[in-house]
Amino acid sequence: MDMQFTDVGGVTKAVLGGRLDSFSVGEVETRFVANIVPKEQPAVVDLSDVSFIASLGIRMLIGTARALQRSNARFAMFGANDAVMEIIETTSLTEIIPVVGTEAEALAVVTA
Amino acid sequence: MSEAEHTRVVTVARELDLVPGDRLHCLELIDCVDSGRRHVVGPLGLKIGRTAPADIVLLDSEVSRAHCMVTLNGDELAVSDLGSTNGTYVNGVRVEGSVPLPVGAVLQIGKRSLQHEYRTRTEITESDELDRELQKASAYIHALLPPPSREGPVRCDWIHVPCARLGGDAFGYGQLGEDLFVAYLIDVAGHGASAAMLAVAVMSQLRQRTLPDTDMRSPAEVLTTLNRLYQMEDQADLYFTMWYSVYHARYRRLRYASAGHHPALLVPPDRSQAIPVGNRNVIIGAMPGVKFKEETVDVPPGSSIYVFSDGVFEIVDKSGEQWSLADFERLVLEPPVADMGETQRLFHGVREAAVPGPLEDDFSLVVAQFD
Numbered sequence: 041m042d043m044q045f046t047d048v049g050g051v052t053k054a055v056l057g058g059r060l061d062s063f064s065v066g067e068v069e070t071r072f073v074a075n076i077v078p079k080e081q082p083a084v085v086d087l088s089d090v091s092f093i094a095s096l097g098i099r100m101l102i103g104t105a106r107a108l109q110r111s112n113a114r115f116a117m118f119g120a121n122d123a124v125m126e127i128i129e130t131t132s133l134t135e136i137i138p139v140v141g142t143e144a145e146a147l148a149v150v151t152a
Numbered sequence: 153m154s155e156a157e158h159t160r161v162v163t164v165a166r167e168l169d170l171v172p173g174d175r176l177h178c179l180e181l182i183d184c185v186d187s188g189r190r191h192v193v194g195p196l197g198l199k200i201g202r203t204a205p206a207d208i209v210l211l212d213s214e215v216s217r218a219h220c221m222v223t224l225n226g227d228e229l230a231v232s233d234l235g236s237t238n239g240t241y242v243n244g245v246r247v248e249g250s251v252p253l254p255v256g257a258v259l260q261i262g263k264r265s266l267q268h269e270y271r272t273r274t275e276i277t278e279s280d281e282l283d284r285e286l287q288k289a290s291a292y293i294h295a296l297l298p299p300p301s302r303e304g305p306v307r308c309d310w311i312h313v314p315c316a317r318l319g320g321d322a323f324g325y326g327q328l329g330e331d332l333f334v335a336y337l338i339d340v341a342g343h344g345a346s347a348a349m350l351a352v353a354v355m356s357q358l359r360q361r362t363l364p365d366t367d368m369r370s371p372a373e374v375l376t377t378l379n380r381l382y383q384m385e386d387q388a389d390l391y392f393t394m395w396y397s398v399y400h401a402r403y404r405r406l407r408y409a410s411a412g413h414h415p416a417l418l419v420p421p422d423r424s425q426a427i428p429v430g431n432r433n434v435i436i437g438a439m440p441g442v443k444f445k446e447e448t449v450d451v452p453p454g455s456s457i458y459v460f461s462d463g464v465f466e467i468v469d470k471s472g473e474q475w476s477l478a479d480f481e482r483l484v485l486e487p488p489v490a491d492m493g494e495t496q497r498l499f500h501g502v503r504e505a506a507v508p509g510p511l512e513d514d515f516s517l518v519v520a521q522f523d
Contacts, residue, residue, distance in 0.1 A: 062343075092474050096342050098435070099342070099389065102435070103389055106385075123476060126476065130412070130413075130414050132432045132433060132435065135442075
């Protein structure tokens, strides 16, 4: 699983790529959380190049969103393809984390 | 699991004259069937195949009689394919000639997987003790699962194959009152001891019907209460998805609710379609204060319903494609196989479709057939 972080005007942007399956979550979870939560600022995640999210991946995303929430910082995701969106909708993840189409929309959601 | 899928050990270990602290190269089965079974690689190496005189006999139809050879070269292992039909793989890469088998690498042969471990005798002893404890825990979880029911208005069968020694899936069913029949499935994110402990805690409450101030006949109430009791922060950041239903036999009506869980599939006797039976509610434990919703569906006579964990269909097939629920639906609608139960048919169908090696997630499937 590929993972990159940048700062976009006070918003942490994470770009994920590949399969967020049980194996890769174990490898990336600590780094993912460590690059987002301690900054206590809004964060967006680019899912454009993610091909699959397993339940442990969902847990990583929910855990990060809830940790940021405790710092009053928002968290959103964008760019999910149809297959990943089906997983997100089945788990009703959108009830917990806003999932939008574009980066601009995601930035607008977390900075509103 | 059929006998034909088991491993027969011809040579478990070649006893070596070692001083304490010396390490042994071992091949340890990591798939669901004989997980933890260990084979020590000695100076003569180990031949793996489907029949004797192989040192490790894997009774798997995808394993050739003489499949591959693992040799000890100095202090390193190497593996070579012996002209097998289906190939030998190291970490997913097909073996051509002789290739190294590094410590930690996974050797895939047919449906079976063995991992190269490099252990001292002390570590092996400790690992064996832990394995025995895990086996007891696994047996305990299996003891909590209901026996197949072959009488009454709803008859159930199931298969439960954890991908690790302990899984995070649990399920149950049974009479809830006159004409009422309850069935549910829980899927804790992840697997291993922590996931299994949470699954057992939830299953025990449902079995004993001890949810406080909750009408167990109402799927929405049950999920709402569980969400109140099992928030992630209080459960070591674990959450679970769930499908819960209550069937009223007199009215042939099923009340159901899903919590972050994919739908069950209702299949009429002519197997013409698989009707999704599920609704959208959040995952249990992910958000406090949620009111869950439920729905109903009429059940035609002779129908079956398939309730399952996501490990049943979230596989990567042999062409490298990620399966979705639609792929499993197609498998469900295929005709029954003579002399094979429906749960076994589907398990073997998924195993046949998946890439070699252990399934990535727990495989739990309950099939209920209505009068």
